[in-house]
Amino acid sequence: MSTVTTGRTLDDHGNPVAGTGFELDPDSWLAEQVRERTGPITSHPTRPVWGIPLENSDDTIRTLSVFGPGYSGPPEHYHEQSPERFDVERGSLTMTLDGTDTEVTAGETATVETGVTHTFENHTDERAVVTTHIGSPGRLRQVLPTLGGLAHDNDGDPENPLQQALIADRLDGNTVFTRQERLEPLSNLLTPVAELAGYQGAYAKYTQPSFWERHVEQPDL
Incomplete structure (x- = not known):
């Protein structure tokens, strides 16, 4: 059975970085879903996770996610207005x-209903393929691409406290990271400083297909 590798991180010259993608059988169900995607594959440059967009409407963000072995998941959080469903394929x-x-x-x-703290991991030696549904996404529509885009962008730093403070502020009323919640007094102090320094809670460039096509290998199936 022949396979292809896709979703690899691209270096500054547009060359795929070894060990950063996932294998795909062109005749498989997964390949069929990839061919029907509604936008570019997204990823994180140092973590085994890829997103294949299937729907981005006013009511729902539906994504086919590939989680490689050992994926440690997002920070613990809860949503105030966006219920989620995870269909493990x-x-x-x-x-x-x-x-x-x-x-x-x-x-x-x-x-995962609103108000439920959650995270997830892949503890196994096999990849997990999951269809995720986010209802009433609101500002998550801009913030989710920003979280991955900052990690790919040489000019971005998702771990910068000023950046994190503005992301938390942008998600106010929708999503709360429990660690950020504990640091809320500090975050509130940092927010005006971050704004003066030119940081944003979400960046339009990370919602553009061209950004991801420059940073993540797209399949030709």
């Missing part, structure tokens, strides 16, 4: 919901 995920771990395997679904 291949492999399995360990979902942590309000501090309780639950194994969700292929064919199963995990629903």
